[in-house]
Amino acid sequence: MAQTVKRAYKYRFYPTPEQAEELARTFGCVRLVYNKALEERARAYVIEGRRVSYVESSAALTAWKRSGDYAFLSQVSSVPLQQALRHLQAAFANFFAKRAKYPTFKSRKKSRASAEYTRSAFRWREGRLWLAKMDAPLDIRWSRPLPAGAEPSTVTVSRDAAGRWFVSLLVEETIALLPPEEQAVGVDAGITALATLSTGEKIVNPRHERRDRRKLARAQRALARTAKGSANRAKARLKVARVHARIADRRRDFLHKLTTRLVRENQTVVIEDLTVRNMVKNGKLARAISDASWRELRGMLEYKAAWYGRVVVAVDRWFPSSKLCSACGSAQDEMALNIREWACACGAAHDRDVNAARNILAAGQADK
Incomplete structure (x- = not known):
């Protein structure tokens, strides 16, 4: 078809x-x-x-x-x-x-x-x-x-x-349309790992902005030293823009490859309904969240899924994916961000991100 x-x-x-x-x-x-x-x-x-x-x-x-x-x-x-x-x-x-x-x-x-x-x-x-x-x-x-x-x-x-x-x-x-697949995957977006899949795979965040941070800072300092309205300021502004363009191009290329792979390999992709606009208000994490570009990741997944006959499901942003045990379903009262591994009372040992991705997948399949 x-x-x-x-x-x-x-x-x-x-x-x-x-x-x-x-x-x-x-x-x-x-x-x-x-x-x-x-x-x-x-x-x-x-x-x-x-x-x-x-x-x-x-x-x-x-x-x-x-x-x-x-x-x-x-x-x-x-x-x-x-x-x-x-x-x-x-x-x-x-x-x-x-x-x-x-x-x-x-x-x-x-x-x-x-x-x-x-x-x-x-x-x-x-x-x-x-x-x-x-x-x-x-x-x-x-x-x-x-x-x-x-x-x-x-x-x-x-x-x-x-x-x-x-x-x-x-x-x-x-x-x-792509041939139907039986496989479904849950995706937990993060900063250290850009995406953790319910299969246990972790896709490392390339951190494109951090890789070029020194070059960008050097160009921005040169811009700050120029006089407003001068020809040198226009040239310095262009150099800053070129660094930003290089970062954006590499980020977009990586996201295209990742989302194309997820759509081709899975019939259903389940993600979190993240409010990136509110999350970037956190001054300590705003730069890293912006560099991860979760909103662009979701947008690419949605339009490619629509093209190729796949389904993207977004679970509620308040769903406690990290606090639930994917084995027995019990919930933890609190879980600080620095806790990356934990053990449930049922005896199951969890990697925080993999466990969250599995819970996201289960919630998405329950909503279908």
């Missing part, structure tokens, strides 16, 4: 100076339109007590283009600007549905520079991509092939803080 899903393929590309200038201009216009539309929506709600629709924001964009102050908006493709309004509309829909916080303004330095092009704003011919307002195709490094016969429906161009350019192609792909 197989199913058709929408899947994004991301590649690095190298723009010409003219393309880089056009894209930088587009990024700035997208950010301006988003922020101005957000400001108008906030003003209308506070002063007039009404909500502004996407249709009204789109009409306002047309008026801005015709005004003298914002006539430069007409110099870039209109599609990324309209997409920015659609993203703002979706952000407000999520806010009113209590799925997200109130939308915030996009910062030139902190926000991701990106622009989204729909089918009317790009041309795709025989594996070559032309964007609106550009004469030459993008010089894309095809690190992996697109599915045979795939036609992109949406193209997103972005530039990260390290100055690297990326293009993401959204295509429809038919993915074959």
